[in-house]
Amino acid sequence: MKILFTVGGSQAAVFGVAPLAAAARNAGHEILLAADEPLMAAAQSVGLPAVCITPERMRYGQDGMTATVRIDALLELTRRWTPDLVVGGLSHVPRVLAARLKVPYVRHIWHIAPMARRDRTAVAELQPQLERLGLTELPAPDLFIDLCPPSLRPPGAPAARAMRWVPRVSQRRVEPWMYTRPEGRRRVLITAGTRNLMLDTPGSSLRRLVDELTGAGAEVLIAALPEAAERYGAELGDVRIGWIPLDVVAPTCDLAVHHGGATTAMTLINAGVPQLIVPDNGYGKAVAEAVSGFGAAVMVDRHRPQAGQDPDEVTVAGCREILADPRYAERTRTLAAETAALPTPDEVLREIEALAAR
Incomplete structure (x- = not known):
């Protein structure tokens, strides 16, 4: 055929x-x-x-x-x-x-x-x-x-x-840190998928988010296009940035922050990773609403900032909430089991x- x-x-x-x-x-x-x-x-x-x-x-x-x-x-x-x-x-x-x-x-x-x-x-x-x-x-x-x-x-x-969702992304040479959890530290992945160079956070300060996460002891990875790594790498402090095979690294993460792409969301669900989603368009918002509505994510809508709150702080607070509350990971694992069946x-x-x- x-x-x-x-x-x-x-x-x-x-x-x-x-x-x-x-x-x-x-x-x-x-x-x-x-x-x-x-x-x-x-x-x-x-x-x-x-x-x-x-x-x-x-x-x-x-x-x-x-x-x-x-x-x-x-x-x-x-x-x-x-x-x-x-x-x-x-x-x-x-x-x-x-x-x-x-x-x-x-x-x-x-x-x-x-x-x-x-x-x-x-x-x-x-x-x-x-x-x-x-x-x-x-x-x-x-x-x-x-x-x-x-x-x-x-x-x-x-x-x-x-x-069933089967993760499939462009690969690169796999190194041990990609498939190994860091000892004694949480790992947070940040990505804007393949459509954007870098994640657009509510206050447009990705550096602040990275600093807050690393300051709390987390290891931060930024999965990005090679041109993004070249352009922004020096500005983002002590992080690994570049093309990281999402399907390889996802099972080692405790949290992922991303733009609401369906491929990104499903690869993370497949690996049982809770998510903070900052949607970059209407479709991404629909993804964020569905996953957060199930209890497996927190959505931060940068187009509708909460009155009286620092928009960057809202993102940071959402990350803290997910890392502190095991229910997000539990709900994500429930979705992972559903899709695996x-x-x-x-x-x-x-x-x-x-x-x-x-």
């Missing part, structure tokens, strides 16, 4: 789909990953055969603006390499492609933010493309795979096939194979 995986947005989209794509490849299927140019390096870093379809990064919610270019690029690709099944994510462009090719379509996302309204808007924006391609409607996905733990799914979320990518692949065999 030939399966076309499609991704857009940030590197997190590549890391999220990689376990299922690898499972398909390991089972003997031919796969290709259609991605934007900024995501090609991430695809290569996790061993996926990738082809570039557009030079610029796709942004969710812009289907109508970029649909013609993306659909035409995908149609050109599939004239030379015709898939038996298409796997897409947040964008509905791959769904148009699957309808045009008359092959099954699988939607594969981490469904935590209520997206029904945005989905309806995106489908409406694609109507001109349907007419252009001679399609009367955009059929529903043949299978919806959701990586979100059932306990975190929003009310009214569509029925889905749950699948979900079907693996190999198991879900069997359902995908059945779709193509119809």
